Amino acid sequence: MKTSLPLGVIAAALIVGAAWAGVLGAIHLAGAASPIDRLETTLLDARIGWVGRRPPPDDVAIVVIDDPTITAVGRYPLDRGTLADIVDRIRLSGARALAIDMLLVGETDPEADAALADALARFPAVIAAAAQFEIGEGAAGAVPAPGDTLTPLSKLAAAANTALVNVAADAGGTPRHVPMVFDTSSGPMPSIVLRAYGLYTGEMPPLTASGLRLGSGELPLDIGWHLPLNYYGPGKTITTISALEILREPAPVEGLSGKLVMLGVTATGVGDRFTTPFDPILPGVEVLATGVANLLDGSSLRRNETIRRIDVTAAVVITLAGMAAVAFLPLAVGSAVAAILLFAWLAVISMAFSHVFWLNGALPIVASVPAVAALTVLRQVFDRRSMRRMAMAQDALGRFQSAKISRRIAEDPGFLLEPREQQAAILFIDLAGYTGLSERIGARSTRDLLKSFHTIVVEEAERRNGLVMDFMGDGVMVGFGIPDGNPGDAANAVAAAFTMLSAVRHRLVTDDVVRGIEAVRVGVHYGAVVLSRLGHEGHQQIATTGDCVNVASRLLDIARSREAAVALSADVVRAAVSGGVILSPQPPLDTIAIRGRRQPVDVALWSVAEAERQAERLVL
Structure with missing residues (x-):
């Protein structure tokens, strides 16, 4: 984890840590008594016991x-x-x-x-x-x-x-x-x-x-x-x-x-x-x-001004190195490095003592532990603040980009750097009569209408593991099986087509304020799509493209021309049946030419009444 501490804070902390170690070192160089001596006598007795009788x-x-x-x-x-x-x-x-x-x-x-x-x-x-x-x-x-x-x-x-x-x-x-x-x-x-x-x-x-x-x-x-x-x-x-x-x-x-x-x-x-x-x-x-x-x-312990200077140098170096470790490395790793530095020094003084050199074990401990601990606490405070900001930013980003996509990119920054082809179900839904209504009710009421419409679509899509890919005014594109597919994607898309249409009609179209909405239409197709990042290097979005998307969009035109509410391709119907959704009764399939596409598509159409009855059966 990158440090959350500003460089100025780190520099100030290192200066304070060096000053703290320097003050203790000055006392040590002067040979003045201090509370450190009690810890040092304990460590010294431990070394004497380690060497044993002579x-x-x-x-x-x-x-x-x-x-x-x-x-x-x-x-x-x-x-x-x-x-x-x-x-x-x-x-x-x-x-x-x-x-x-x-x-x-x-x-x-x-x-x-x-x-x-x-x-x-x-x-x-x-x-x-x-x-x-x-x-x-x-x-x-x-x-x-x-x-x-x-x-x-x-x-x-x-x-x-x-x-x-x-x-x-x-x-x-x-x-x-x-x-x-x-x-x-x-x-x-x-x-x-x-x-x-x-x-x-x-x-x-x-x-x-x-x-x-x-x-x-x-x-x-x-x-x-x-x-x-x-x-x-x-x-x-x-x-x-x-x-x-x-x-x-x-x-x-x-x-x-x-x-x-x-x-x-x-x-x-x-x-x-x-x-x-x-x-x-x-x-x-x-x-x-x-x-x-x-x-x-000649076996007296060797401790003189030179040895004391080594003690002070070790205290300053261990303090600064330990603080730098907890400042720049992941906190757990940095804390371990600081502890290893102290244990390494204790090993050094033990080996030196076997050759009668009395290096101070307490000074680096007393110099480094408070400084490293204080910086650790300070970094935890900054880390928590940074994590809160990141969470807020991610939450805010999730309002502009799907939460699934946001989490996926946060976990894997390289997600979709290379385009990926996969099977998915694509659903389009739009409102007929929106243009005239928006002219009549004004911009603010139109915005409220769209917000209510989009809210219904998102709620119904997420109930079926769908992912809203794009809001297009009075139209919405929803993907099932994005970013990762599973065998029930088509079934979820078909079920969502009927329940979404029913929810929009009952919660929105029947409202007196929006009686200008003439109809709600849904089109769904299942097939291969390409997931990729589109846009400028510094401004990108996750896009779903391919023939499956084009066909699903054209199904709305077919539903409009045939005065139907729901248009499902034969491909999505077959895949939905395999996924466990039984459509009963299922209207006959019509082979219909798709504008701009050489191959026609077999399509099943439901009227509003038929779609409402199908929605009731799917909910039950």
């Missing part, structure tokens, strides 16, 4: 202060002398570096504080500081700028490196990024993830314009130097050892040699907990360990 690198291990540790020690927080013992045992087990996800603020027992400081000084270690943000600060799209920071006891900070443990979570509370650097009041401060990686590798990786310089390569980061996290699996997927095991083992603990150890708290009711795609409650130390592991094995 083996973490062997370089990272987690030591946790869990419920058994606190039960055995008998207190929480653990005194710093016990923490010093744990740190020493981790060092003696061969760990290469240590990151402590615990806020060691304030002074406790001086000897215990000193013991912990000494333990940290003997070992490449980093201890946690925490950034404090005002509500609305610290979004993933910019370098976090905390209002304040909680720093460790100065004695401990002097013995080890200090770094921030904050992560960037989505609207559902799932950590999705770890900022690599924070813009604090005292200057830039690294994340504990970045500092731990530097201690483990022996070199602090420098920040570049869009990522981290790792060895000879560069790891791209998201806006504001945020590391997108790529989780390995549920809790304890990364090697996890209880601190109680560390305290109980007299010898170095197996599984820590040569590794970066993350030390944190997982005891019930203590420490931070996060929801992740694999685990409803994952300790914060495991989230941080995931970030360090991502840096070490």
Whole structure:
């Protein structure tokens, strides 16, 4: 179906759709939080579930202060002398570096504080500081700028490196990024993830314009130097050892040699907990360990400004392509194309995710679905309006051309481009005395007379599946078997000849106003006709021509000369009998010469009275 939308409306809709996608894209490029993020986290978790669990690198291990540790020690927080013992045992087990996800603020027992400081000084270690943000600060799209920071006891900070443990979570509370650097009041401060990686590798990786310089390569980061996290699996997927095991083992603990150890708290009711795609409650130390592991094995999700630009481009292209589809294609096809575009994009982002590229699935959906849906509704409104106009036009056309012919041409615009020969019955009916009557009653009354006459003829013809082919003043031509023939055409034509004559006489000729009508005559013949389009290329009509039409017309002259009301050719009588119409009594056939025709025609004639009686029998 051709679009009913004006090109100006389509152009305006496309501009609005592009602007809508552009606004959403600008928000996405800025990394600002938006309602789209909730849908994206759902799609992201689906991709993570599709990829499934992944083996973490062997370089990272987690030591946790869990419920058994606190039960055995008998207190929480653990005194710093016990923490010093744990740190020493981790060092003696061969760990290469240590990151402590615990806020060691304030002074406790001086000897215990000193013991912990000494333990940290003997070992490449980093201890946690925490950034404090005002509500609305610290979004993933910019370098976090905390209002304040909680720093460790100065004695401990002097013995080890200090770094921030904050992560960037989505609207559902799932950590999705770890900022690599924070813009604090005292200057830039690294994340504990970045500092731990530097201690483990022996070199602090420098920040570049869009990522981290790792060895000879560069790891791209998201806006504001945020590391997108790529989780390995549920809790304890990364090697996890209880601190109680560390305290109980007299010898170095197996599984820590040569590794970066993350030390944190997982005891019930203590420490931070996060929801992740694999685990409803994952300790914060495991989230941080995931970030360090991502840096070490290079498996962090790839999402940077370039990826975001691809997201925006896809959103704009899918929106405009989907809108163009529903604007120019049949509506069902266009809607399917728009849906296929979205599903294709979802397939693309799924395949990209298997290669750690985080393309946005929500942005093209939110950009295109409202725009395509709005244009679909708009087109439906225009389509309905156009269909109403077409129906009105077809109805109006049907008043000038037969409804059968109008529908046929509407269904098949090529109908009768080539002439077609077929069998049909042709009926002519006219009024005798019309000329004198029209002079007497005037033009307006003559028009009313003709309208009444034509109405009767049309009604009687359509009752018998006849088709009025032409109105000729006081004469009418009716075809039976046009545009498509059937075995009962002749029978219908013969029956209509008598009932039509009777109806005209009783409903029109007996009216006092039109007493000038002297008689009604009907002629019917059956034979071959040619259906074709006649006229100019830009102004045509469906015409029925051939000897059958000429003979039927001449039968009116025969009826007039013989003072008969109905003249039927022998051909139509025989065909009518075959179709089930029995004429009783049937007058004898007269062989009559037809003016302008070499062959005479056998004709049966009925007077007015005989025709009226025949009509009564046919109606019964």
